[in-house]
Amino acid sequence: MSDIHVDVVVVGAGPAGVAAGIGAREAGAGRVLVIERDWDLGGILQQCIHPGFGLHTFKEELTGPEYMHRWVRWAHDAGVEFMTNTMVFGAYPDGSLDVMNPDRGVFRVSAGATLLAMGCRERPLGAVNIPGTRPAGIYTAGTAQRFVNMEGYMPGERAVIMGSGDIGLIMARRMIWEGAKVEAVFEIMPWAGGLRRNIAQCLDDYGIPFFLQHSVARVHGRDRLEGVTAVKVDDDRRPLPGSERFIPCDTLLLAVGLIPENELSRMAGAQIHPVTGGPVINELYQTTCPSIFAAGNVVIVYDLADWVSQEGMAAGRNAALYATGRLQAPVRRIEIAGGANVRLFSPHYITGGTDATIYFRVNRPIEGRCRVFASHGLYERRERYARPGEMNEVRLKKDALAALPDGATRIVVDVEEA
Amino acid sequence: MHKDRYYDVVIVGAGIVGSALARELSAWSLRIAVIDRASDIPSGASRANSAMIHAGYDDEPGTVKAALCAEGNRLYRELAGPLDITLLNCGSYVCGVGDGDLAKLELLLDQGRENGVPGLEIIGADELHAAEPNVTPDVTHALRAPTGAIINNFEAVLAFMDNAQQNGVDLFLETELTSLLLSDDRGAVTGATTNRGVFFAPVVINASGTSSDLVAGMAGDHSFRISPIRGEYYILDKNYGHTVNSFLFSCPTDRGKGVTVAPTAERNLLIGPTSQLQESREDASTTAEGLAEVMDGARALVPSITPSMAITTFSGLRASADTKDFVINALDSPHGFVNVAGIKSPGFTAAPAIARRVVDLMKDRLSDIITFVPNRKFVPERRHIPRFESLPVEEKARLAAADPRYAQIVCRCETVTEAQIVEAIRRGARTVAAVKIWTRAGAGRCQGGFCGPRVVAILARELGIPPDEVTRHGGHSRLLSGRTKDYWFREAGR
């Protein structure tokens, strides 16, 4: 099968990838190809049929499909090419890709620049290893969402949800709206994972019991799930003996975390960040393979699609500049580090040659006035609160970075009580 | 209404023993049926085990299992090619700490040599850590067994059974033995009754794992008792598959071979098992205590292992007989009943050798009721479904050019194509678990999160059933409860 060469190739047509395609075209790339494994465009937002997207981008509250519809139309208008039902199964340090689809068979795509926008996957049952049997009826919340909203089938009729991230909360409500019962939502931490608004409109609205510092200790049922044993946990997340309670149910939905899809990043030889699980990038969205860029959830898990699109667009622009030889080579390398209250952040180092926004999540909720800052006096902002469920940021100015002494090779990003 | 069926031999149990035996027997012109109550094979101990082909130093010289283990090891090497079974010739180490363990290792060395195991030697800490840098520095000596190997246990059972079926053997799944049929004087076997009708046959072979004492009891043989022993395991992500290069054992204790750390044939990492005696023959669930024991044992051997590396856990029951050895015999009465029972470790390794021994036994004792005429159409080889992921790109391209369904990826984590899944269904897979066993779709790090809905859709399409009738592993394990709007119609009906 004949190979394809383009200026910029993007892997994934979700919010990051579609925006990246637009960014690349607008920055002057000739042929921009976005490859998508599903038969339609939109990525995970195809199945996120609830409103809550586009508030920042379009000043409207749209559902996931509506949000992506606008971006895809924009991409078509900008001359971005798409290839659906196409899987990338190999990636190389020079950014070239092994690709396949039923029409063309197996073929290679090479490009001036490659942009990884595969998003993330859900942590499965095996990652939390609940002891017990292995019956049918245990799903990650996203897989259940696909069944309900796209395949048109219900995973079950009586559900328990483990994890209070937004996807778990949204699915609690969705199940209710299709007539299922939701017995409880269990969150192992002492704070909720998702947005306050979702606690209100997905749980409180329907009287769904919500338990912090609780977990599922055992799964019961040989063929089909018959129930779970719920248990209270202490501050070290260890089960408290005597707190076990059996809850009959036929469905267990897991919302226990997201991990960047990093097979291709790894295959290509890009350095993977040990905490995020995604590729190490600089503020130009460049991985440690110079012609490979990455943006969106594949780098770090965002809270709002609006930021993902924004990042994707900027990354696409840089990829195009690189492909056309116009991306400035990095002069400096300043590491970004998280302070006492920050572990997840992106980018991981900066060149100092441009403005840079560092996105991060705080480790634990700080309810009350706090200080969001970067070291060396580079940034400071007061906030009313900081929560792990909401992405935060510091903005670094190019002039201030240029003024840093040569010996300053590390910027610390942190939040502390004020 | 089930029809009566007529066979020469009925094998009860399609585990590694039953399927290896079925293949061995299919070289003769006999009408053979294998029955198994599970919906997909392998089930039972053949499904949930360490997948190790033991070298053979572990068994007491002179026992049947010692002889058959070493022979089985040799036979797997011969058969892996023709039967297309993935075999990793990685060798094994039994790791010891201090002089007490060294003495145990020396015992195993002597035992192994007596059993005819080639290449055994005891090495010191330096040599071990050079070969296995991630093993704890506490290890002072190790018994190296170069003939220890790792097999894909699913492929092994499927390969034997597949080849047996190609050579005329009939497999009946979801078919459970309910009673034996005997002649009026109870001196001869005449068949077996099952939940799916009667199988008339003069020979019934008991290869039923944890139920084998109950089945023997149907023939009036109460000479042994099976105790189920639970073993729990973790499978760790492929990213850690090279943490160790060979099969690693801690020094054996009274309870058994101890927690092991080993690569799987697909280069995941497997740790386990525990050895928990229990009453129930059915309960193969995992427990918090068991999993903790596995993790602690694994970390004692390889300290860098952590629970966050896990992608799934599982548990299986081994059939331990209260006799010290395998129970392989042909009963005097009823004539025609053969036991192949209590096949605990090194049962999986010994299976091909067990099969040969049983055939010899049958020729010796049962040639008055069945005749051993060679099957002239016997084909000794078979191919597994192409393992797309491991093929070089040119091979992938060639397959895809011939059949576009090879260019349609269904399982992203293990690079499994639609063509493979359709072929698995053609070869008998009817459940999501069976598809996973044949193709590895859903066995990767996302554990079916992405491919799940697609596998369900393909099964529904190929089997001609609605998606909400597709099951996870047969029985009542339906994955979906109904269509998304059904509730509103049920509600309206009230």
Place this chain on the structure above:
Amino acid sequence: MICVNCPVGCDIKVTAEGDEVKSVEGNACPRALEFARDEVRNPTRIFATTVRVSGGRLPVCPVRSLRAAPKSRLFDISREVARLVVPAPVRIGQMILEDACGIGVDIVATRDLEAQEEDVK
């Protein structure tokens, strides 16, 4: 209740007599008052679900209420949507159910959904 006017999500305590809000406590800003009034008098929600489709590439199409609908009627709206089967192709914004339950709530499609191709997918 949680005030959802902004992401802070203050836990507010609302005392009401019938339809009238008497007091609001725990809020960080005055906007909670208006939110509480709406929630007590006439709580509304934007509603999103799916509708069955015939002959489409998917068996269901996502839909939404064009504007926020009365919270107490969401199940009734769900029931009415469940009765429908819409033929493919469906266009984004297409009216699926006008004036659902007679309370002025319009339900529209939120994606394009093509008709199924002739051959089996």
